[in-house]
Amino acid sequence: MIRTLTALPLACALTLTAVVQGGGQTLPAGPMTFADSRVVVGGDVSASIAPTDPGFFNYTDYEHTTLRMFRLALSGSLRASQRVTILGEVQTENVDRPRPYALYVRVRPWLRHAVDIEAGRVPPAFGAFSRQTYAVDNILIGYPLAYQYLTSLRADSLPATADDLLRMRGRGWLSSFPIGNTRPDRGVPLVSAFRWDTGVQVHAQSERVDTTLAITSGTLSNPRVDDDNGGKQIVARVSVRPTAGLVLGASAARGAFVANAAAQAAGPDSKGLTQTTWGADVEYSRGYYLARAEAVFSAWRLPVIQAPSLNGPLRAAAVFVEGRYRIFPGLYAAARVDHLGFSEITGTTGRGTWDAPTRRIEVGGGYALQRNLLFKASYQHNHRDGGRVRTLGLGAVQLVYWF
Amino acid sequence: MMDANHTIPWTPGADAAREAPTGLPVLICFVAVVWLVSVEGVAREPAAQVPPASAAATGSIAGRVELGHVEPAPARRPEVAALGAPPARDLPDRRVSVVYLETAPRGAFEETKPGRAALDQRNETFVPHVLAVTTGTVVDFPNNDRIYHNVFSLSKVARFDLGRYAEGRSKPVRFDRPGIVRVFCDIHSHMSAFILVFSHPFFAVTDADGRFRIDRVPAGTYDLIAWNEGTTSDPQPVRVPAGGVVDDVEFTLR
Numbered sequence: 001m002i003r004t005l006t007a008l009p010l011a012c013a014l015t016l017t018a019v020v021q022g023g024g025q026t027l028p029a030g031p032m033t034f035a036d037s038r039v040v041v042g043g044d045v046s047a048s049i050a051p052t053d054p055g056f057f058n059y060t061d062y063e064h065t066t067l068r069m070f071r072l073a074l075s076g077s078l079r080a081s082q083r084v085t086i087l088g089e090v091q092t093e094n095v096d097r098p099r100p101y102a103l104y105v106r107v108r109p110w111l112r113h114a115v116d117i118e119a120g121r122v123p124p125a126f127g128a129f130s131r132q133t134y135a136v137d138n139i140l141i142g143y144p145l146a147y148q149y150l151t152s153l154r155a156d157s158l159p160a161t162a163d164d165l166l167r168m169r170g171r172g173w174l175s176s177f178p179i180g181n182t183r184p185d186r187g188v189p190l191v192s193a194f195r196w197d198t199g200v201q202v203h204a205q206s207e208r209v210d211t212t213l214a215i216t217s218g219t220l221s222n223p224r225v226d227d228d229n230g231g232k233q234i235v236a237r238v239s240v241r242p243t244a245g246l247v248l249g250a251s252a253a254r255g256a257f258v259a260n261a262a263a264q265a266a267g268p269d270s271k272g273l274t275q276t277t278w279g280a281d282v283e284y285s286r287g288y289y290l291a292r293a294e295a296v297f298s299a300w301r302l303p304v305i306q307a308p309s310l311n312g313p314l315r316a317a318a319v320f321v322e323g324r325y326r327i328f329p330g331l332y333a334a335a336r337v338d339h340l341g342f343s344e345i346t347g348t349t350g351r352g353t354w355d356a357p358t359r360r361i362e363v364g365g366g367y368a369l370q371r372n373l374l375f376k377a378s379y380q381h382n383h384r385d386g387g388r389v390r391t392l393g394l395g396a397v398q399l400v401y402w403f
Numbered sequence: 404m405m406d407a408n409h410t411i412p413w414t415p416g417a418d419a420a421r422e423a424p425t426g427l428p429v430l431i432c433f434v435a436v437v438w439l440v441s442v443e444g445v446a447r448e449p450a451a452q453v454p455p456a457s458a459a460a461t462g463s464i465a466g467r468v469e470l471g472h473v474e475p476a477p478a479r480r481p482e483v484a485a486l487g488a489p490p491a492r493d494l495p496d497r498r499v500s501v502v503y504l505e506t507a508p509r510g511a512f513e514e515t516k517p518g519r520a521a522l523d524q525r526n527e528t529f530v531p532h533v534l535a536v537t538t539g540t541v542v543d544f545p546n547n548d549r550i551y552h553n554v555f556s557l558s559k560v561a562r563f564d565l566g567r568y569a570e571g572r573s574k575p576v577r578f579d580r581p582g583i584v585r586v587f588c589d590i591h592s593h594m595s596a597f598i599l600v601f602s603h604p605f606f607a608v609t610d611a612d613g614r615f616r617i618d619r620v621p622a623g624t625y626d627l628i629a630w631n632e633g634t635t636s637d638p639q640p641v642r643v644p645a646g647g648v649v650d651d652v653e654f655t656l657r
Contacts, residue, residue, distance in 0.1 A: 040479070
């Protein structure tokens, strides 16, 4: 948090310096093009300010919260030929070291057919919100729980008993278990919106139907560049547009979740430790309305080590509904209702959900100061059935610039 | 960058002053936003009108606008998060310029006959890319794509948002104030167009070669200005003889 507070003035100073050095020239209103438009560079900059979040409801790891963040993302595409395009994106949060967010090659084997093959650190195929995570696309400031909220589960650290897991209820921002990596670290969300997986995917599009099939090295919870368990994940998505403005989508994914090091520490019978996820989404827009709903159901299989043991998969279900209404040109109001629930397990002291169910309501809106400069404000009410902080209200403001 | 809030006629020198305030510091330093908004609100003084001319004694102005280089069509943002390549689209014709009298004869404003025009949405492009109309004109925005579009403008002279509507539907907007209106699509950021709204009828949109002709100009001396994609020429004095044609007006932009 201290780092965040110091980073914002630093970012301000850096950008001021950049403008002074640039002779006060106007920043671009659209993407920059080079080499006869074969190279296109766009950007998305957002600065969010909010009070501290002692309940860690909005954290993506121990140091980063989505409500107190300066994020700079530069994306680019290089059209090598009619069939081949290389795309990439670099992001920095709170002026941290820039990190590659995406880097992949897109190949269109047949120019007359909308079929693309993508390989590298590819965009997520699962769900709908996973491709709407840019601040300009997110109608509010917070993220849906399914894509951001950290459960206590980890891929590199395993609970030996059900009691170990129950002790970590509501502590996903810094959980620890006795098997594997015992150092406290962040848990995983159902689907990570902040890292992209590495692999190969095929996408085919017709007038009304989109289909994508991907094979990646990580899982939805734990996307990876390098493979830590030798298992692959398969992701499939189908979306249908029956009429203008309506999109219906269904997704599924299954992949090896637990890292080899943790699985080996758990014992020789640790096999089939997977994350299986199902998703359904719908979007409808017309006139000044936009409504979206999405449901994500995930199940993780962890090894049975000691009694009281974890029998059966650990399940989680997240559902959110969000909507936006444009009040007048440049101004809109938005709201999101979100719920994240967990299945029950039995420990020595009784039966309970393996993580604390969480609910969030966020209301707010945005005002376009210019076409590509958006001011957002929101208030979110969080409630969790466990953890040190159970109820928390947070107001936030955000400024978004894109080109 | 083009400023969408000009009133016409305007003084070209004011353009540069209005381009300075935007910038990344605004993004972080919220105080700057307040300043930005206040600058947006600067009013522009209308130019003085020239003396009235006899309605019967009119002439024509013709010529050509030469572009040093044609602005490339706005690129689609790198859609890194998209699952596949975006569909092909048409590109706007940015060779088109507009030539107009900076000051018009007194009484010309009353002669304005508002009409009806259309700005089509076709293959993810506004057609035409540049539309010039007189005040009071109603412009239709038909959607001829199979996807939604959401036409909007945040220009001070005409701030509107038509919402999302499907293929085959159209929505009208009446433009009552002179100025430049930048039109965008909220869904497709690469779609943009200009509507130049004049309070007098003495303007012309060039063809792709830059040629233009303004007819029925009352005899007199005027300042003529050429505009292309937000760049304006210096005013060029033109003396229009009664019943004659000034056909050698040349502008070079960029």
